[in-house]
Amino acid sequence: MEYRNLGQSGLRVPVLSFGAGTFGGSGPLFSHWGTTDVEEARRLVDICLEAGVNLFDTADVYSAGASEEVLGEAIKGRRGDVLISTKASLPTGDGPNDWGSSRSRLIASVEAALKRLGTDHIDIFQLHAFDASTPVEEVVSTLDGLVQDGKLRYIGVSNFSGWQIMKSLAAAEKHGMTRYVANQVYYSLVGRDYEWDLMPLGKDQGLGALVWSPLGWGRLTGKISRGKPLPEGSRLHETADFGPPVEDELLYRVVDALQVVADETGKTVPQVAINWLTGRSTVSSVIIGARNEEQLRQNLGAVGWSLTPEQIGRLDAASSVTAPYPHFPYRRQEGFARLNPPIAG
Template sequence: MEHRTLGRSGLKVPVLSFGAGTFGGSGPLFGAWGTAGENEARRMVDICLEAGVTLFDTADVYSNGASETVLGAAIKGRRDKVLISTKAGLPMGDGANEAGTSRSRLISSVESALQRLGTDVIDIFQLHAFDASTPVEEVLATLDMLVRAGKIRYVGISNFAGWQIMKSLAVAEKHGWPRYVANQVYYSLLGRDYEWDLMPLGKDQGLGALVWSPLGWGRLTGKIGRDRPVPETSRLHATAEFGPPVEDEHLYRVIDALDAVAKETDRTVPQVAINWLLQRPTVASVILGARNEAQLLDNLGAIGWQLSAEQIRVLDAASTVTAPYPHFPYRRQAGFARLDPPLTA
């Protein structure tokens, strides 16, 4: 298993990690993601560790804490062999203080997560969303306190806009508080918006991308195509409204390219889609969201080989969309590109 440094830190993470959102699933969204109990989860962890996948990602909001609880049970007795990443900040109830990243909420969220996970420290703690009602200074001072107390080791964010990240980094720099080193982002061949602002920011400021939904919210499984409608058993029937939208023609154009490259490489569509991500700048780890052993084993086949430059060009061409201002049309003009060239891996 290849390991990469997570942003501007000394922490090495495996290029593939496991998303435990499929553990303990309940409700319309998380129940459709997966419902693995302790025994099945333990077997999935076994497979991951055998393959060198040692980073496990979850969140308090996943099935109202059940994901953390099941993950904690699955890693019991081998905590020293794994890295735990979890998130907090999204609403966990209707109470006034059951959402956001205030000092009170962050402290209680971390303590609850530690209890559910059955551990005394969280390796990577990420804010699940930007809280506009809490001063950035309060958030970062609290994270600093939690790091100093040994409750968390590294901090990151997820679903933040570029300006929100930069404001936070500036405040952290001013006060000597921990800087964010991880940015958990949606990124796939169907959704390349990350490249427009957040990727250059990550490269410049030292944030490693932890990629969620690398298969485009379950659309790049190889089961969907121009002549292959969404299967009756697909979770998309229950979850599409919760995830990032995609136009049909764009979806089929990307799938056509993936099908061609998969046939050429004798790999599966998911393996090709994940391998493409691993060639992209700033990507530290791609989070696998398998519901069962078969999916997990297939996704693990995304490493140990590499797409050719021509195959990457084919996938890039099929998945590229027009970027918004100020990225287009200026990035395509030689003068602008000379001043601010595109990132390369």
């Protein structure tokens, strides 16, 4: 397993990490992801650690905290062998302080997560969304205090826009507080929006990307292709509205290219899609999920080999879309591009 620094921090993380969204399995969304219990989770953790995958990602909203509880039980007795990443800020109830990133909410959320996980510290703690109702100074000072107390080791964000991240980083730098080093983002061959603003920001500010949904919300599993209907058992029937939309033609174009590369390499479509992501700029780790041992072992096969430059170029071309304003002039006009050279994937 390859290990990379998380952004400009000294923390080394595996290029593949495991997403525990399938642990617990309750609620309208997460019950369709998976219903992994503690015994099954222990087996999946065993397989991950055997392969060198020691980073496990969860959140307080995953199955209403059950994901953290199951993960905590699954790693019991081997806390020193694993890194835990979790998130908070999204609503967990209907009360006035059951959502957001206020000092009160963050302290309570961290304490609750520590209890569910059965640990005294969280290795990577991320804000699950930007809270426009709380001053960024309050947020960063609270997180800095939790880091100083030893309850959090590293901090980051998820689902933030570029300006929201920069405002937060500026506040932390101004007051000499702990900076974000992680940005957990959606990024896939059918969803390359990360590249417009967040990738250049990450490179400039030292944020390492932790990539979620690398298979485009289940679209790049190899089960969907041109002229082939969505399989009856696909979770997309129930969860497609929760994820980012993808135009059919873009999906089919990408899947066609993936299949060609898969045939050339002897790998599967999802393995090729994940491998492509591991070569992208600023990516520290790609979060893979699995409902069972077979899926996990297949996803672990996405690393340990390399795509050729020609294969990468083919996938880049198939997944390319017109950049939104103000980015498209910099991508299409030489004068603009000279001022802001594009970042190589």
